Structures are given as C-alpha cells and as structure tokens.
Amino acid sequence: MKRVAVIVFPGSNCDAETLAAARAAGADAYFVWHRDTDLRQADVVILPGGFSYGDYLRSGAIARFSSVMGAVAEHARAGGAVLGICNGFQILCEAGLLPGGLMRNARLRFLSRPVWVRVEQTDTPFTCLYEPGQVLELPVAHGDGRYVVDARTAAELEATDRVVWRYVRDNPNGSTNEIAGVTNAGRNVVGIMPHPERRDAPALGGQDGARVFHSMEARHATQHAADVRAVDDRHLRV
Amino acid sequence: MSAFRVEVRVMPRAALLDPQGQAVEHALHALGFGEVARVRMGKHLVLEVKAASRDEALERARAMCDRLLANPVTEDYDLAVDGGATR
Numbered sequence: 248m249k250r251v252a253v254i255v256f257p258g259s260n261c262d263a264e265t266l267a268a269a270r271a272a273g274a275d276a277y278f279v280w281h282r283d284t285d286l287r288q289a290d291v292v293i294l295p296g297g298f299s300y301g302d303y304l305r306s307g308a309i310a311r312f313s314s315v316m317g318a319v320a321e322h323a324r325a326g327g328a329v330l331g332i333c334n335g336f337q338i339l340c341e342a343g344l345l346p347g348g349l350m351r352n353a354r355l356r357f358l359s360r361p362v363w364v365r366v367e368q369t370d371t372p373f374t375c376l377y378e379p380g381q382v383l384e385l386p387v388a389h390g391d392g393r394y395v396v397d398a399r400t401a402a403e404l405e406a407t408d409r410v411v412w413r414y415v416r417d418n419p420n421g422s423t424n425e426i427a428g429v430t431n432a433g434r435n436v437v438g439i440m441p442h443p444e445r446r447d448a449p450a451l452g453g454q455d456g457a458r459v460f461h462s463m464e465a466r467h468a469t470q471h472a473a474d475v476r477a478v479d480d481r482h483l484r485v
Numbered sequence: 486m487s488a489f490r491v492e493v494r495v496m497p498r499a500a501l502l503d504p505q506g507q508a509v510e511h512a513l514h515a516l517g518f519g520e521v522a523r524v525r526m527g528k529h530l531v532l533e534v535k536a537a538s539r540d541e542a543l544e545r546a547r548a549m550c551d552r553l554l555a556n557p558v559t560e561d562y563d564l565a566v567d568g569g570a571t572r
Contacts, residue, residue: 305556312553341556348498348558395501395559423504428535 250466251276252289252334254319256310259331261296261444266445269293272460274350281313287322291328291372291463292319294335296388296442306349306391307337316342328372328463329436333389336428336438345431346404348395349389353421357390362419362441364412364427371411371430373437382415383455385441391478392440394429396421412439489534489542494563495555496527530554540565 249275253266264279268412269291272424279286281299286292310316316338316449323329329340337344342391352358355419361384377383396404401423406408412428418476420440486494497503503525509522532549536542555562 303556308553309554340558347560348556350501350559351504353502355508393502397558419503483570 248430249274249290251291252279252286256277256281256299258299259295259297264444265295267395268447268460272464274464281315284314284318286318294331294338295335309343310338323436326435328381330373331438336396339438344436346400349391350393350395362387363416365415368411372460372466374457376458386445387441392420394426486535489566491532491534491546492565493530495560
C-alpha cells in the first residue's frame with residue numbers, strides 16, 4: 248500500500264476526486280495542506296487540478312512558491328514519484344520540475360469535454376499498467392492547456408521518449424507535438440493535462456483513467472523507498 | 486531610501502502563438518481598422534519599489550521578473566523606472 252500525499256492549494260478543486268481515485272486503487276491517500284512542509288513519508292505526491300490562487304499572474308505561478316513545494320522538490324530529487332494533473336501539471340512546469348509551460352488554449356475557449364490520448368510511454372510510475380499505444384478517453388477542463396516548449400527541448404523530449412501521452416484525433420488546445428503529458432529526465436515526475444481521476448469508474452462514464460492510480464499502487468518499491476528510510480518520523484538517507 | 490515606480494511589460498515570446506492578440510486583431514479588422522497588421526497582447530505591472538538608487542530598484546525588479554513575474558519559457562519582459570526606459 249503506497250502512501251499518497253494529495254496536495255491541497257487554495258483553489259484546488261479536484262483534490263477530493265484525486266484522493267478517492269488513489270484510495271479506490273488501494274493507496275493510503277491523505278491530504279497535505281500547501282502550508283505544510285511535511286509530506287508525512289509519502290511514497291507518491293499528487294498535485295491535483297483546480298485554479299490555485301485563482302490562476303492569477305499565470306496558472307501555477309504563485310502556487311509553486313507554496314511552503315510545501317520545497318518538500319515536493321526534495322521528494323522529486325530523491326527519485327520519489329510525483330504526478331501533476333491539469334493545474335498540478337502547470338505548477339510542476341512553473342516550478343521547473345518539468346520542462347516547458349502551459350499557455351492559453353490556441354482557440355481561447357475554456358475546454359470542458361472528452362479528448363483522446365495515446366499512451367506513448369509505459370515505463371513511468373503512472374502508466375506501467377497500460378499497453379503501449381493504448382488510446383484513452385479522458386476529460387479535459389482547462390483554459391491554459393497549450394503545452395509550449397522550445398524546439399531544442401521538444402526534440403530532446405522526443406529523442407528521450409519523455410512524451411508520455413499525446414492527443415489523437417484532434418489537438419484540442421494547440422499543444423506542441425500534440426503533447427498531453429510529459430515526464431522528467433529521471434522519469435519519476437509526470438504531468439498530464441486531462442483528468443484521469445474523473446474516469447476511474449463506469450459510473451463516471453468510463454474507467455480509462457483508473458490505471459494511472461493502479462500503476463502507482465502496483466509499481467514496485469520506488470527508488471525513493473530504497474534509499475530513504477523513515478525512522479521515528481525522520482527521513483534518514485542510507 | 487526612496488520610492489521608485491517600476492513598470493514591467495511582460496509579453497509572450499515573439500515566436501509563440503498569441504491567440505489573445507489574434508482575437509483582438511480580428512475584432513479591430515471587423516470594426517474597419519484594416520491598417521492593423523498585427524496585435525500582440527501581454528501584461529503591464531506597476532510596482533512601487535523602495536530602493537537606495539535607481540539602479541538598485543532596477544536590479545531588484547529584474548530579480549522579481551526572473552523569479553515570478555515572467556516565465557522564461559514563454560515570456561519576455563522589459564522594465565522602465567520612473568518613466569526612463571531601460572532594457
């Protein structure tokens with residue numbers, strides 16, 4: 248059973264569904280308020296969707312300086328798994344934990360509808376139970392979803408297989424190379440624009456997103472668990 | 486210490502699509518302003534900064550832009566202090 252910290256920022260609004268999806272996959276999931284600095288020995292950290300700080304200045308620009316983000320960066324540096332969904336993806340980009348940035352949708356409209364994404368990489372903590380090339384129907388709900396990255400980094404992302412999901416059928420927001428989700432060089436930090444937590448049960452209209460959470464739960468001991476041991480609430484590096 | 490007025494202009498990178506600017510451009514054309522060849526749209530922030538000198542105010546404002554006010558991946562910025570423009 249993985250310990251999963253779901254971070255709550257002022258303006259997060261997918262935190263409850265994300266917690267429920269992690270628990271449905273068998274995880275010991277709990278909320279961590281953005282002012283906390285202790286992730287309580289999390290194996291996995293999830294930054295949920297929403298509109299942290301009202302998206303003022305730029306989506307994710309203010310949230311990324313929240314107290315908790317130091318601990319999230321430390322967890323990521325130690326190889327711990329981190330997932331950012333929608334606003335969480337924007338925050339990870341603003342924090343420099345993922346490359347690129349998310350700008351206003353090419354056709355300006357706020358999009359709230361299903362899209363189709365192809366799973367391009369299955370060697371991440373959040374996609375290991377999918378079949379390579381599997382096409383998923385997942386909802387998007389964003390105004391700033393156009394993934395932008397300079398040409399050199401885009402080429403590097405492609406060459407190093409770091410595009411995790413790609414829009415198929417249509418590119419809803421004008422993202423570079425139809426990118427819907429990416430991972431970092433260490434492949435432990437992952438961001439996705441659509442919402443897997445909103446499609447994890449037939450009652451929600453589909454369960455194409457459930458395996459994101461089952462993957463995280465199924466994945467064998469992370470690098471983080473291997474080189475950091477918790478003793479009496481303290482993390483010891485071994 | 487004196488107060489300086491620092492104006493920050495943040496613009497989307499020239500190479501990137503600016504759909505907001507395009508929408509404004511189309512609206513201007515629809516109103517008959519056919520002479521408008523291109524519109525780009527950004528943000529304008531006005532900061533009151535306490536500093537010992539103009540250079541210090543500028544330096545601090547630059548640090549603010551690099552850390553928070555502009556995203557180096559997607560945006561460029563210009564600064565002007567007390568009306569005098571400086572790159």
